[in-house]
C-alpha cells in the first residue's frame with residue numbers, strides 16, 4: 001500500500017485550526033498527527049490544508065436556450081481541480097414528458113471523463129404520476145436526495161406553484177431536499193416583452209427585466225410553499241437583499257431554509273451590463289443578474305452571520321460566439337457564466353484577505369456546510385480519519401492575475417479577467433491523487449466517481465415530527481345543537 005503524507009501544514013477545517021501532518025492511504029485519510037513519516041511526502045510548509053471545495057451548482061454540457069454549455073465534465077472538472085474544488089454537483093434535466101430515469105442515464109453518459117468526484121441534482125420540469133413514482137426510485141436507488149425547481153424560464157424549465165407544492169410534498173415523504181431557482185417567471189416574461197417593444201434589446205435589458213423584487217417575491221413564495229409542504233428548501237443563486245431577507249426571516253422563525261450566493265454575485269456588480277462593448281456585457285448575462293454593491297454587502301453579511309450557507313458558481317459557460325445569438329434580442333443571449341476555477345481564489349482574496357470571513361468560515365461555505373446539507377459529510381467536506389482525501393494545500397502567498405488565456409475552461413473569456421488573486425492551491429488532491437501541483441495540472445480523465453447521497457433522514461424526521469404534532473385536528477365536541485334549530 002502506498003502512502004502519501006502531507007507534511008508541515010496547518011490544518012484548517014470549518015471549526016478548527018491546528019498544525020498536523022496527514023497520512024493518506026487508498027484515497028482516504030488514514031492518520032492525522034505530528035511528525036508522520038514514510039511514503040510520498042508533499043511539503044505544505046507555509047500552507048493551509050483544507051477540505052477540497054465542493055461546488056453544489058454546475059451545468060456542464062447542459063442543453064439550454066438552443067445550445068449546450070461549453071464546458072463538459074472534462075474541462076469543467078479540470079477547471080474545478082485547478083482552483084481547489086474536488087467535487088461538483090451538476091443537474092440532470094428531463095425534457096417535459098421525459099422519464100427522470102432516462103434523463104439520468106443521459107447525464108451519466110456525459111461523465112466518463114470527469115477528473116474529480118461528482119453527483120447530480122434531479123430537476124422537476126413537469127409533473128404527473130410518473131414523476132411522483134420515479135422520485136422514489138431516484139432517492140432510494142439512484143443516490144440523489146435533491147430535486148431542482150425552476151420558477152423562471154417560462155415555456156421551458158419553469159414549473160408553477162401547483163407543481164411545486166406537489167413535488168415539495170413528495171420530497172417531504174422521501175426525505176429529499178427541494179432546490180429552487182427563485183425568480184417570478186411570469187413577471188420576467190412580461191417585463192422582457194415590454195422592454196423589447198420599447199426597443200431595449202441590449203444585454204442591460206436582461207438586468208432590467210429581472211429586478212431584485214422578482215427574486216424576493218419568488219424566494220418568499222418558495223419558502224412558504226415548502227413550509228406548508230413540510231420540507232426544508234434550498235434557494236440557489238441568492239443574489240440580492242430581497243431574497244436574503246426572506247431566507248433570514250424564515251430561519252429566524254425556525255424554518256429549515258438554506259441560501260446559496262454565487263462568487264459572481266459577491267464580487268461583480270451590475271455596472272458590467274452598461275459596458276459599451278456588447279460582448280463584454282453579454283458575456284455577463286446570467287439569471288439572476290449581477291446586482292448593486294448594496295446587495296453584495298448583504299450577501300457577505302449573510303455568509304459571516306450564518307443566514308447564508310454556501311458559495312457556489314452556477315458554472316454554465318458559453319463562448320462569445322454562443323452569446324452573440326442574442327444580438328438584437330437580449331432574451332436569446334444564453335444565460336450563464338463560468339467560475340469553477342476562480343471560486344476559491346476569489347472568495348479567499350475578497351473574503352478572507354479583507355476580513356469579511358475567517359478561514360474556518362471559508363471552509364464552511366466552500367465545502368463543509370454543503371457536505372452536511374447534501375448528507376455526504378464526513379466522507380466529503382471534512383479532515384477526519386476515514387474521510388476521502390479530497391484536499392487542497394492552500395498557499396496564501398501564491399498569487400496570479402486571472403486571465404482567460406491561462407484557464408482550463410473551454411470558453412474564450414473570463415468574467416473575472418484582470419482580477420488579482422492571492423491564495424491558490426499548491427496541491428489539489430482528489431481521493432489522495434495529486435491533480436494539481438504548483439499550477440501544473442496532473443488530473444486524470446475518468447478518475448471522478450459518482451457520489452451517492454442517502455435520504456436526509458434527520459431533518460426530514462424532525463420536520464415531519466413537528467408537522468404531525470401541529471397538524472390540523474378535528475375538535476371532538478359533545479352537546480352539538482341539532483342543525484337548523
Ligand SMILES: NC(=O)NCCC(=O)O
Pocket residue numbers: 059181285286287288314316335336337
Ligand atoms: N444561471 C444562469 O443564468 N444559467 C444557468 C441556469 C440556471 O441556473 O438558471
Ligand SMILES: [Zn+2]
Pocket residue numbers: 181236237287
Ligand atoms: Zn438557476
Ligand SMILES: [Zn+2]
Pocket residue numbers: 057058059314316
Ligand atoms: Zn444553475
